[in-house]
Amino acid sequence: MxxxxxxxxxxxxxxxxxxxxxxxxxxxxxxxxxxxxxxxxxxxxxxxxxxxxxxxxxxxxxxxxxxxxxxxxxxxxxxLVSGEYDLSRAPAGDWRADLMDLAHQARGIMRRHPWVIRVMSSVYSISPNALRVLDWTLAALEGLDVPPGTKLELFGMVNGSVMTFVANEQAVAERTRSEPWSAEREQAVRGAYMVSQVATGAYPHLAALFAQGVAPVDDPEAAFDRMLRRLLESFAPQ
Structure with a gap:
């Protein structure tokens, strides 16, 4: 302004x-x-x-x-909605666990306020509640032996990953609400189409993947935690 x-x-x-x-x-x-x-x-x-x-x-x-x-x-x-983070406790001393908790809180806020993904950006990172969240996160990351700038990158990547995950959840939920059939039925139809296309031989790498067995789609909670764990581990010192 x-x-x-x-x-x-x-x-x-x-x-x-x-x-x-x-x-x-x-x-x-x-x-x-x-x-x-x-x-x-x-x-x-x-x-x-x-x-x-x-x-x-x-x-x-x-x-x-x-x-x-x-x-x-x-x-x-x-x-205002960033004020919904519960930062009342001090970091536990396990930076992975602390960021997992923060990410779950972020997901909850985005689910309660679906619109926030459309307007949330780094532009708003200097507001009072946003600064409190960032400061708490940096306290949680004191035990992570990486440069300060890398800690900020980790914070941004966690937020971005949560936003992407929730945005996909919202898109799937919106499509389900707009169609007369169940999400399971649509998934089955799309799965059958994909199998038929892979069977044509046009996608050899996908065919090899299918031949080895593809893990079944599990619940969103497990997928969310798995995504976070992989992201956090990528920042751990080697």
Whole structure:
């Protein structure tokens, strides 16, 4: 956001309300909570300055005194749901276990607020709650003997992997809701088609894989943990 000087500004560096006048009737927390309620109920596309203003009971133009831009509103929303991480305990001293726990918490937040994947990015990594999560993570990684920059990369890769995993879960769930048949039936039909294509000989490496036996698709929880373990082990010193 650019100020009068033309320099970028950060929403967190601004006062709660610009200009003089009576004490603000609403806090940023009130506004963020209203926007999150709208997004949780009707999706991110339903979040507008007009809708959020109506939700808290103020005029649309008045809302701009608190939140200058819609992207600032998104930042407030991401920060609010980032406050759902439970960081009340100190890291356990096992950095793998600590990051596994953090990743499971992230997955839970993304499931409760499906819209957050669309707006979450490194741009929002300087918000108060985001900084608390990062600081806790760095405390958990004190026992990992890698350069500081590598620790930041690990943090980013864990978040990115969780986002990708949950986004796929959401896509599968949405397709299932939109079709009259069961997910199992569609999976069976697609599996049969794939087998028929591999049998043509056009995909020799897939055929060799199938000949060795392909592990059955297991539950998402096991797949999620397996993904995390492999990722974390890749950062362990050799």
């Amino acid at each position: 650019a100020g009068r000087s033309g320099e970028p500004e950060v929403i967190w560096a601004r006062p709660e309300r610009t200009g003089r006048g009576p004490r603000p009737a609403y806090t940023r927390g009130d506004i963020a909570a209203a926007a999150v309620r709208v997004a949780d109920a009707d999706g991110l596309d339903a979040v507008s300055m007009r809708r959020v203003a109506a939700e808290i009971g103020c005029g649309t133009m008045s809302l701009y005194n608190y939140v200058p831009r819609k992207v600032d509103l998104y930042e407030l929303m991401v920060d």
